[in-house]
Amino acid sequence: MTSLFRALNAELLKLKRTLAFRVIFVLPFLVALLQFFIVWRTKSFGPKFNLWQTLPTNSLQVWAVFMMPLLITLETALLNGIEHSDKQWKHLFALPIPRHSIYFSKLVVAQGLILVSTIVLAVLTVLVGVAATYMKPDLASEGPIPYVWIAKQTAYVWLASWLIIAIHTWISMRWSGFAIALGAGIGGTFFALFAACASVGKYYPWLLPMNIFIEGRFTAALLLGIGGGIVASLLGCFAFVRRDVA
């Protein structure tokens, strides 16, 4: 356990001045900006419109189906890219620290960055909502902000993304090229965008965060996201530990 904390501690220092760190603020900002424009440009909201339900749901859905997989692709590729660039793996593996600690520190940092980014999105979304009540006074009567509900949805989306994070961590550790990671990310997201309605979509890794919002898929999304994520992480760790370092 000490060695995992040491590895995590080292990982945090490596984030300094990196794109990997900045991106976790940029992407949620873009999604929030989109929501802001939607609220701003919408002439009239239907009678059934509920600001504090629709806005966070929209925001998180756009996030879940598109931005988040993109972010995961980027983050894992960047986090592991800094180890490929100067062949740092050989240095790390020659240190008196178990390889599984190095592996899990990478995985946990990736998960952490995705979590922070998703929280940033939730906070920005609430701010957009507050701004909306000022811009459109008829929305002001929507009642108190459901913080707990928003927090839960945020957490669910993140938990459902564990499997994607595990898959991408494995890919970006295994191959040094950015192109392979990017290809996998684009491919995964591409099918997710168009296969959401297909019945296999229930089990498709890149759709799990989105499935949180789809009736009848919630439980499967959470179970597969967390369980699949853990299994895939353990398999990835197993491969990583046994690897020859060229």
Next chain:
Amino acid sequence: MENCLIETRGLTRRFGQQLAVNNVNLSVPAAGVYGFLGPNGAGKTTAIRMLLGLIRPNAGEVRLFGESLNGNQRTLMRRVGALVESPSLYPHLTGRENLEVTRRLLGAPRHLIDLALETIKLTKDAGRCVREYSLGMRQRLGLGVALLNKPELLILDEPTNGLDPAGIHEMRDLIRRLPNEFGVTVFLSSHLLGEVEQTASHIGIIHEGSLLFQGTLGELQSKQQTRLTVGVKQIDEAIACLASAGWDVQRVDGLLSVSARAPQDAIEINRLLVERRFDVFHLSLAQASLEDIFLTLTKRPA
């Protein structure tokens, strides 16, 4: 062998059909610099990767500090510092931060960073990003990272590769100081004999995966052939005379070349020729360079 920091027995590693390292038995004594010499592609890096547990041997065993590497890797690696090929650095971090990354991984005390920076003479530039460093500075920082935890054994793979003459000189100086000032044993690989000759006390020569020679620098030098070149007017008669006296003699460019072991031989040969009334006008003794030994050793079919 007693007091061996590195010992390998029958170390073998194959890549597909190719034997990269073939039944290598290294014994690296404590203290001093061990030069691991071989042409490019001889298997040096593969052997070093096995010493560090980066790749597994197909056969044989690595023992460090008298203990098998297998299963003890973590405890043994605490006592080892390594710089394999190019230094593994994070260009977006400063020199100090790069040391800090490894320090955090090791859980080592903070003051070791300043100590390492001082040793590699980078204190002044410690706050600059590594991407602004010259190749020589990077290599020194890589050495600093390897030295951070005060290792007893330092494994350096081609530490002067790609450096300019000034960088090579700096690096060599640093490596030479290490055994005395820090009590660390250095295992150093190189394809340059001159490099090893100037720093190492012990030498191992590897070629096509096999260890051809292992011993002290003195032992290697004693394998050197000395040749005596003699200039004499009556050349054919002189050849007959020396040959009949039992010397191995050849005619080279109008001079005689006699295989001799020591200056004493030169004295005897000269006396013999002068006593037989030959007109000797040239006498010189030349040692075959280590380069020649190296070439002779590595030309031998493995």
